[in-house]
Amino acid sequence: MEAYRMLHPKLTVLLTTVDKNGKGNVCAVAWNMPVSEEPFCVAFALDEEHLSTRNLMETDEFILNIPGKDMLEDVWFCGTRSGRKVDKLRRFEVEDGKKVKVPRIKGCAGYLEGRVIKRMEVGECVLFVGEIVHYEVDKKLFGEYWKEGSVLLHLGGKYFTLPGKPLTPGG
Ligand SMILES: Cc1cc2nc3c(=O)[nH]c(=O)nc-3n(C[C@H](O)[C@H](O)[C@H](O)COP(=O)(O)O)c2cc1C
Numbered sequence: 001m002e003a004y005r006m007l008h009p010k011l012t013v014l015l016t017t018v019d020k021n022g023k024g025n026v027c028a029v030a031w032n033m034p035v036s037e038e039p040f041c042v043a044f045a046l047d048e049e050h051l052s053t054r055n056l057m058e059t060d061e062f063i064l065n066i067p068g069k070d071m072l073e074d075v076w077f078c079g080t081r082s083g084r085k086v087d088k089l090r091r092f093e094v095e096d097g098k099k100v101k102v103p104r105i106k107g108c109a110g111y112l113e114g115r116v117i118k119r120m121e122v123g124e125c126v127l128f129v130g131e132i133v134h135y136e137v138d139k140k141l142f143g144e145y146w147k148e149g150s151v152l153l154h155l156g157g158k159y160f161t162l163p164g165k166p167l168t169p170g171g
Pocket of ligand 1 (some may be wrong): 025026027028029030031032045046047049050051052053076078079080081082083084143154171
């Protein structure tokens with residue numbers, strides 16, 4: 001049993017990074033979370049073998065591109081092939097990040113651009129903490145929270161779901 005799936009579903013992002021020569025890469029990341037509001041910081045855990053991990057060790061800058069539900073096949077592609085073997089960014093239209101020197105994927109529902117401020121080895125992973133220096137979101141998909149059916153939540157393996165109708169305490 002994959003016990004960590006008890007903590008899913010998780011909003012899944014496409015993490016873009018570059019190596020020290022500026023060559024870009026993208027991979028899917030479900031293990032991400034906010035960790036502070038002031039300053040706004042996020043954390044994400046990456047397997048030490050991933051090309052994205054090596055890129056971050058070299059350059060520290062990243063973008064969390066938040067794909068809409070129509071990008072399910074893209075998420076699967078980027079989460080099942082390594083940039084060591086395939087140039088995954090060729091699949092997308094990209095543009096420059098606004099505040100970091102990392103490509104961002106056009107047409108996503110949201111973007112969080114950041115710089116790594118801390119990292120820690122945990123088991124087979126490296127836990128990165130990054131300060132967000134710029135963000136944007138598609139207001140059609142996000143009001144106070146992600147709207148119904150907007151973004152991809154990873155259940156585990158090949159299984160994904162979507163945000164449903166909001167529930168509020170007190171009815
Ligand atoms: C939906 C989904 C979520 C994933 N989340 C993570 C994650 O949080 N951390 C991680 O290390 N790998 C995660 N992976 C696996 C990586 O995306 C995958 O191994 C990828 O090939 C690594 O690419 P890279 O070597 O180009 O960096 C996920 C895969 C999928 C399909």
